Amino acid sequence: MIEINLRQAFRDATSPPQGVALVEIPTNILYRGRLESDQRRGVKVYASGELRSGADPYSIDQALGILRAAERPLIAAGDGIFWSGAAAELREFVELTKIPVYARRSGQRAVAEDRPLAIRGPWKKSFTGRADAVLAIGFRFWSGEKFGEAPTWSASARYIQADPTPTRIGLHVPAEAALVGDAKLVLRQLSDAARSNDWNRPGQSDWLRQVAEVRANFDRVIAEQEHEHHHDTPIHPARVARELCEAIDQDATIVIDSFTMSGWMSQWFNARFPGQILDAGPLAPVGHGVGMAIGAQLARPRKQVVLIIGDGGLGISGFDLETARRYGLPIVAVVWNNGSWGRASTKCHSSKVGPIRSRYYQTNATIGCSSSWIVTVSTSSGPRSFVLPSNVH
Numbered sequence: 001m002i003e004i005n006l007r008q009a010f011r012d013a014t015s016p017p018q019g020v021a022l023v024e025i026p027t028n029i030l031y032r033g034r035l036e037s038d039q040r041r042g043v044k045v046y047a048s049g050e051l052r053s054g055a056d057p058y059s060i061d062q063a064l065g066i067l068r069a070a071e072r073p074l075i076a077a078g079d080g081i082f083w084s085g086a087a088a089e090l091r092e093f094v095e096l097t098k099i100p101v102y103a104r105r106s107g108q109r110a111v112a113e114d115r116p117l118a119i120r121g122p123w124k125k126s127f128t129g130r131a132d133a134v135l136a137i138g139f140r141f142w143s144g145e146k147f148g149e150a151p152t153w154s155a156s157a158r159y160i161q162a163d164p165t166p167t168r169i170g171l172h173v174p175a176e177a178a179l180v181g182d183a184k185l186v187l188r189q190l191s192d193a194a195r196s197n198d199w200n201r202p203g204q205s206d207w208l209r210q211v212a213e214v215r216a217n218f219d220r221v222i223a224e225q226e227h228e229h230h231h232d233t234p235i236h237p238a239r240v241a242r243e244l245c246e247a248i249d250q251d252a253t254i255v256i257d258s259f260t261m262s263g264w265m266s267q268w269f270n271a272r273f274p275g276q277i278l279d280a281g282p283l284a285p286v287g288h289g290v291g292m293a294i295g296a297q298l299a300r301p302r303k304q305v306v307l308i309i310g311d312g313g314l315g316i317s318g319f320d321l322e323t324a325r326r327y328g329l330p331i332v333a334v335v336w337n338n339g340s341w342g343r344a345s346t347k348c349h350s351s352k353v354g355p356i357r358s359r360y361y362q363t364n365a366t367i368g369c370s371s372s373w374i375v376t377v378s379t380s381s382g383p384r385s386f387v388l389p390s391n392v393h
Ligand SMILES: Cc1ncc(C[n+]2csc(CCOP(=O)(O)OP(=O)(O)O)c2C)c(N)n1
Pocket: 257, 258, 259, 260, 261, 284, 285, 286, 287, 309, 310, 311, 312, 313, 314, 336, 338, 340, 341, 342, 343, 344
């Protein structure tokens, strides 16, 4: 019996709505031998992605009607794109219709973030808040999305929601059109219908010009800010974010477990493939990072996995770095040590607790991790950040 239950648990976890599946094996079963003949696999085992269905064709026409009538349409694409493997289909629909797309969470980078039609998370609000039609596909309006409420999202926009899980539709926004189906198939349906209806939206609308303007303005402002604080001591989070983004491999996975650094990383990090950034998720926990980094390293062996973790998160889950060490899983953990549970944003010490004396690199050196403390020091060519081996203090 166990095999079919385990197999079913994996199917449950990875089928919409994706999430945790719990398997509990009672001891009377666990310790009984000679059960092989009782094991059942299931009559047919399907590969992931083999079981999909598209949306009702009526809802496809309805959705296109809403998008076609809009002056400021927007696509919001979320985790559903990643789970469905629908990045290519999303790009095709976006290029065909010239509708800008805000891709979030593991859907980030379904469309390259520097493309004229891509809206990035840190400056999305002037578009999500002013759109007159929104197609949300595989996208959850969770706490990080202010539950779909104004002013982050427009209260007067017409909403279309596409999701394989019907109970997610209409939960946070009053979806006028409901496309119940898998993202890949729904996007194919939308592209086919748009093509057969001679979709023709000029690529140079005022709406798209605004995207270009806001992008250029944002890039300039963060570059100026980083420049201004580049030599700050303690090191400014903008510098950490910028230098980290420049230093990592193109195919590195980033795990975020620091409230403070998540905002700075969102500003600087341009994802290169969907699923590259693994964030805290809808429950906004703390201390999930080491476990997620271990999972990412197991799933993407020999690729860089960089965990950005706060001292609070490390206090909750730091002991599992030893697990990673024991299993020889190469994870780089960057500890943002502000001596605070998320409060001190740019300073490395909080007024409440006084100067920070905890040095986590020392703790981790004792469990066999290679460990460094990063400080800013002056050199003849100006101040630079140095990685000091753990025995230099
Ligand atoms: C499991 C859990 N416990 C508590 C909280 C509340 N919480 C939000 S932020 C935070 C502290 C984060 O501190 P740290 O990891 O040091 O991040 P940083 O200081 O870099 O923002 C806590 C405890 C939470 N979100 N989840």
